[in-house]
Amino acid sequence: MFYITNKFKWLYTITKLRHKEEKGRLNMRDYLVKRVIVSILVLWIIASLNFVIFQVLSPISPENTVIDPRMTPEVRDSLAVLYGLREPIHIRYIKYVKNMFTWNFGVTFTSLKPVIQEMSVRLPSTVLLLGSALIGTILVGIPLGILAASRRGSKTDVLAIGSGLLTWGVPTFFIQLLFMLFFCYYSCVMFGVQIFPSSGIVSRPPPADPLAYMADVAYHLALPLITLIIAGFGSWALYTRSMLIDALTEDYIVTARAKGLTERTVLYRHAFRSILPPVVTVIALSVPGIISGAMITEWIFTLPGIGRWYLNSMMAGDYPVVQAVLFIYAILMILANLFSDIIYGVLDPRIRVGARR
Amino acid sequence: MAVASLFTREKRIVYARKISGFWEEFSRKKIGLFGLAIVIFYVVVAIFAPWLTPYNPLAQERVSQDFAMPQWVTIFPQYKDLPTTQKDQLYWLPEKGSDFIDHYGNSIITLYEAKGTEPVDVQLSAKFNYLSIPPNDFYLRFSWRSEEITDLKYSVTLNLFTPEGKDYPIWIQPSLNTGKGEVVSIQSVDPLLRDRLGFTMHENIAKIFFSQKGGYTCLLNMHFEPKSEAAKGQIILENAEVVILGHVHGILGCDNVGADIWAQVVHGARISLEIGILCAVTSSVIGILVGVIAGYFGGVVDEVMMRIVDVLLCLPFLPLLLTLVFIFGKNIFYIVLFIAIFGWQGLSRMIRSRVLALRETAFVECARASGASRFYIMIKHLVPNVLPIAFSSLVLSVPSAILFEASLSFLGFGDPRVPTWGKMLHQAYGFGAFTNLAWWWLVPPGLAITTLCLAFVFMGHALDEVVNPRLRRRR
Numbered sequence: 001m002f003y004i005t006n007k008f009k010w011l012y013t014i015t016k017l018r019h020k021e022e023k024g025r026l027n028m029r030d031y032l033v034k035r036v037i038v039s040i041l042v043l044w045i046i047a048s049l050n051f052v053i054f055q056v057l058s059p060i061s062p063e064n065t066v067i068d069p070r071m072t073p074e075v076r077d078s079l080a081v082l083y084g085l086r087e088p089i090h091i092r093y094i095k096y097v098k099n100m101f102t103w104n105f106g107v108t109f110t111s112l113k114p115v116i117q118e119m120s121v122r123l124p125s126t127v128l129l130l131g132s133a134l135i136g137t138i139l140v141g142i143p144l145g146i147l148a149a150s151r152r153g154s155k156t157d158v159l160a161i162g163s164g165l166l167t168w169g170v171p172t173f174f175i176q177l178l179f180m181l182f183f184c185y186y187s188c189v190m191f192g193v194q195i196f197p198s199s200g201i202v203s204r205p206p207p208a209d210p211l212a213y214m215a216d217v218a219y220h221l222a223l224p225l226i227t228l229i230i231a232g233f234g235s236w237a238l239y240t241r242s243m244l245i246d247a248l249t250e251d252y253i254v255t256a257r258a259k260g261l262t263e264r265t266v267l268y269r270h271a272f273r274s275i276l277p278p279v280v281t282v283i284a285l286s287v288p289g290i291i292s293g294a295m296i297t298e299w300i301f302t303l304p305g306i307g308r309w310y311l312n313s314m315m316a317g318d319y320p321v322v323q324a325v326l327f328i329y330a331i332l333m334i335l336a337n338l339f340s341d342i343i344y345g346v347l348d349p350r351i352r353v354g355a356r357r
Numbered sequence: 358m359a360v361a362s363l364f365t366r367e368k369r370i371v372y373a374r375k376i377s378g379f380w381e382e383f384s385r386k387k388i389g390l391f392g393l394a395i396v397i398f399y400v401v402v403a404i405f406a407p408w409l410t411p412y413n414p415l416a417q418e419r420v421s422q423d424f425a426m427p428q429w430v431t432i433f434p435q436y437k438d439l440p441t442t443q444k445d446q447l448y449w450l451p452e453k454g455s456d457f458i459d460h461y462g463n464s465i466i467t468l469y470e471a472k473g474t475e476p477v478d479v480q481l482s483a484k485f486n487y488l489s490i491p492p493n494d495f496y497l498r499f500s501w502r503s504e505e506i507t508d509l510k511y512s513v514t515l516n517l518f519t520p521e522g523k524d525y526p527i528w529i530q531p532s533l534n535t536g537k538g539e540v541v542s543i544q545s546v547d548p549l550l551r552d553r554l555g556f557t558m559h560e561n562i563a564k565i566f567f568s569q570k571g572g573y574t575c576l577l578n579m580h581f582e583p584k585s586e587a588a589k590g591q592i593i594l595e596n597a598e599v600v601i602l603g604h605v606h607g608i609l610g611c612d613n614v615g616a617d618i619w620a621q622v623v624h625g626a627r628i629s630l631e632i633g634i635l636c637a638v639t640s641s642v643i644g645i646l647v648g649v650i651a652g653y654f655g656g657v658v659d660e661v662m663m664r665i666v667d668v669l670l671c672l673p674f675l676p677l678l679l680t681l682v683f684i685f686g687k688n689i690f691y692i693v694l695f696i697a698i699f700g701w702q703g704l705s706r707m708i709r710s711r712v713l714a715l716r717e718t719a720f721v722e723c724a725r726a727s728g729a730s731r732f733y734i735m736i737k738h739l740v741p742n743v744l745p746i747a748f749s750s751l752v753l754s755v756p757s758a759i760l761f762e763a764s765l766s767f768l769g770f771g772d773p774r775v776p777t778w779g780k781m782l783h784q785a786y787g788f789g790a791f792t793n794l795a796w797w798w799l800v801p802p803g804l805a806i807t808t809l810c811l812a813f814v815f816m817g818h819a820l821d822e823v824v825n826p827r828l829r830r831r832r
Contacts, residue, residue: 042667049668058684169756169811171763174803177786181799185791198791292673296764300786307676311768314680322680326673333671 028345035341039334046330047100050323051093060317061085065109105324110316115324119306125201126305129221129297130290133228138283140229141236148237149244150267157241164238172231173296179227180300196223199302224301239282243275250274277347281340288332291325382823389819395812403627412620414776419615421606422494424793428605439604440489447483447499447575447597454479464595469509471583481577485599488571491564492601494615495545497527497575499597502538508588510534512580515543520571525554532582536590567601575599610797613788618781622801625778629759629809632689632777636696636758641751644701648708649739653716653731659709666702674699675764682770689772696761704750708743715742745824753817756810763806778802 055061062083067076084092099106105115148160184198197203201220207213247253248271256266295307302308306325313321383389402409412418421442430436449465451458457479459466467479503511515528527550528543543550545563556562567573579592602615609618651662678695685691715721715738724734765771766779767786781802784790790798 038664038667042664042671045664045668046671049672053681053684060684165811165814168814170807171760171767171803173764173767174782174806177782177799177803181791181794181796185794189794288673292676295675295679296768299768310676311679314683322676326677326680329673329676330671333673337671 032338032341032345035338039338043101043330043334044097047097047327048093050100050326051096054319054323055092055096056089058319060319062109065317100323100327105327106320108313108321109318110313115320118309118321119324119328122304122306122309125303126294126298126307127290128217129224129303129305130228130294132221133225133232134286134290136225136229137232137236141233142240142279144233144237145240146244146267146272148241149248149271150263152245160234160237160241163234164241165234167231167234167238170231172228173300175231176224176227176297176300179223183223196220198223201303221303224297224303228297240275240279243278244271247271247274277344280343280347284336284340284343285333287336288329291329291332379823383819386819386822388815389823392812392815392817392819395808396816399626399630399809399812402623403630406623406627409623410617410620412617414617414621414624415774417614417616419602420617421611421615422492422602422604423611423613423615424789424795424798425602425604425606425611425615427610427797428607431605436605438490440492440601441603441605443487443489443601443603445485445599445601447485447599449481449483449577449594449597452480452482452576464593467579467592467594469511469579469581469588469590469592471509471586471588474583474586476580476582479579479581481579481594483575483577483597484572485575486572487567487601490604491568492603493561493563494602495563495567495600496602497543497597497599498541500538500540500595501592503533503536503590503592506534506536506590508584509590510582510584511590511592513592514578514580515541516576516578517566518574518576519566520569520573525566527554534584563601609801610795612781612784612795612798613790613793618798618801621776621781622778622805624776625781625802625805626809628689628775628777629762629806632693632696632762633755633759633809633813635693636700636762637751637755639693639697640700640754640758641704641747643697644704644750645708645740645743645747647701648705649712649735649743651705652709652712653735653739655713662705663709666706669699669702672699675761678761678765679768679770682765687770687772689775692762692765692772696758700754700758704747704754707746707750711743711746712739715739749817749820749824752813752820755813755817759806759810759813778806 062079062085066083067079069076071079080086084095087095103116107113108115108118111118144156144160144163148154148157151157180198183195185194187193187195197220202213202216203220207216248267253266253271256270257263261270291306293307294303294305295311297303298305298308299311310322310325313319412420426436426439428441431439454477457467457469457477458481459468465481467481469477469479497515501513510532511534512532513530514526517525517527519525528541530537545561545566548558551558551560551562554562556565575597577594581588581590607617607619609622612618612621647662647666651659678699681695682692721734721738724738729737762771762777763779763782766777767783769783769787771777771780771783773780779802782799785795785798785802789795
């Protein structure tokens with residue numbers, strides 16, 4: 001059978017290479033200190049990049065979104081001062097970076113409310129959907145990958161490879177459109193009932209009883225969730241499978257088998273244990289995707305989450321929102337990187353030994 | 358100089374041997390060959406796109422009714438009566454006053470010269486048959502002009518007679534005494550026509566007109582009222598056709614404006630292949646350059662480049678891509694550029710680590726000792742050694758570029774001037790493919806994306822096995 005890695009390949013490769021290169025030179029603590037310093041540097045560069053893209057290169061500014069030509073000159077002037085448009089660019093830049101690092105993302109242009117406040121309204125829906133999708137894909141994918149690796153050539157193996165291929169080649173939104181066509185529209189024709197709702201996160205008006213409310217939200221999120229899991233679990237299965245197959249060819253596995261350990265023990269205590277660092281690394285690095293990954297799903301199913309908000313704000317030229325989302329994603333990504341560095345060190349005994357030496 | 362020495366005779370033989378060995382290895386991988394076959398199929402489709410379909414995918418030419426089904430559904434019994442579009446040229450024959458009428462090529466000229474002061478009617482009729490179930494839409498088009506009008510008042514009307522003898526005055530030109538010329542297009546969806554004929558807005562006049570199977574007659578009546586004995590004028594009639602739009606059309610049916618979907622799918626193959634390959638090549642070139650330079654120079658250069666990689670890895674790809682496209686304009690060139698810019702980090706990191714190992718090998722040291730410049734070493738020794746890694750990664754990054762472009766177009770951020778599969782899905786989602794259950798609009802572009810991407814994935818993994826000997830041991 002052919003060998004397949006997947007889209008996590010790069011994420012893991014980069015972490016691994018970083019460790020491999022640094023291991024000889026630094027011990028674990030120094031290494032982490034260096035990573036933290038580099039992370040802050042990276043964050044600063046991203047903040048600067050945001051500034052350059054949105055306030056220097058972009059033609060969109062408060063001048064043409066908030067400030068209306070019909071306003072009186074005094075109002076226009078005071079608004080321009082309020083948005084800092086009269087200040088020289090380097091002062092604006094310093095203020096901007098300071099604001100970003102003090103968690104002050106400003107006020108949206110469209111609703112004139114603080115960005116953080118608007119975001120906190122939309123965060124639960126996105127986190128609920130993508131968090132459960134992430135957990136779902138992991139819970140389906142990793143066991144499937146283990147099964148496939150332990151029974152190579154079986155039907156499970158074919159399923160794992162097939163589903164992995166699916167995630168490579170099929171756009172997620174295509175799966176979602178197909179499911180929507182069938183469960184929301186064709187079902188009306190064939191069975192006379194819409195099996196799943198096609199839009200929104202809760203019925204209108206929402207049910208008063210909290211339990212009924214939760215059930216209603218679950219009903220509305222079912223279709224996006226199922227499609228996300230179907231589109232996503234294959235890559236986890238394939239990743240686990242290929243890592244595990246690699247691990248099962250190692251010499252210590254032969255030793256373990258020679259000792260007369262059961263296949264189960266060999267698989268879980270030896271082989272799976274050894275691929276835990278890369279798996280946890282990739283899980284950690286997938287977490288920030290919760291913020292950004294739902295854009296198309298939320299667009300298709302009309303869910304009131306971060307992704308939809310981001311798109312709408314972007315098209316309205318509301319760049320404080322765009323900047324805030326990009327910046328928060330970067331922070332999460334950097335934290336996930338740091339976390340995966342630490343986890344990698346903790347879970348991989350070879351690195352610990354190397355550090356002690 | 359370096360480039361010239363790449364193509365000496367000996368080198369050519371070496372390369373030919375390498376390529377034939379590579380092909381031998383690759384041709385053993387069935388799945389890789391399968392992928393290659395699909396890619397070649399798409400390339401052929403892309404090259405011959407203009408010959409595979411007569412329609413322009415961007416023109417939105419109305420070739421059948423809205424949401425017409427594919428023609429092949431008529432093999433199923435429940436759809437077997439559905440007609441395709443019927444297009445009839447109208448051949449006008451004189452009905453009354455034939456001595457005024459003169460044929461000249463395709464045009465019919467009515468030369469009127471007063472023979473008294475009584476009004477005269479000149480009539481032309483054209484017959485056509487309609488033998489299918491009632492259509493939802495039709496249009497009738499002709500062009501006419503009047504010239505050399507002197508002392509003459511005239512009016513023109515067009516009536517449609519159904520087989521059962523009903524008479525619908527579908528077009529009226531009120532009295533005129535000057536020359537006029539226009540292209541008349543009578544459309545069944547025209548609300549003014551519907552109101553004039555006394556139908557309500559819930560009635561479909563195409564359905565009512567063509568509810569019978571049989572011969573239909575168009576009658577064109579030209580009414581001349583001379584003001585004096587010297588009155589004269591001519592009316593010229595050209596290019597008359599009646600188009601009764603069908604319920605089914607072509608290989609893949611029609612979209613919401615009755616445009617051909619097959620044309621869009623076929624032309625989409627072109628643009629998807631172009632985007633995928635361009636993005637992959639650009640990002641691979643960047644990745645190789647950055648990896649080799651960072652790995653070979655080391656020190657500050659390395660540090661800076663790897664920090665750039667870190668920064669790019671901490672940015673969410675799709676949201677940022679959308680934003681950049683939104684800011685800089687929905688231009689296919691920018692889209693390719695941005696996708697390429699975000700696609701090289703993993704590759705460069707991998708190549709850098711390979712170059713770090715290669716830098717210490719004997720042959721590079723030899724080259725350095727014999728006075729080779731850094732540039733020469735990089736081009737002649739390092740790049741050829743990392744090319745195999747880059748090659749399989751290049752093929753594998755084609756599908757991701759295609760998918761990103763499709764996502765972009767699906768969200769409505771694609772270049773409006775190119776027909777892409779993502780754009781088709783965008784329109785299908787936005788313009789009622791769901792409510793009309795138009796699977797023939799939703800499924801083909803998605804399937805096309807899927808098969809093309811999978812083909813590249815198959816090829817990429819076969820290549821990966823060929824060029825990456827470590828993977829082979831596990832078989």
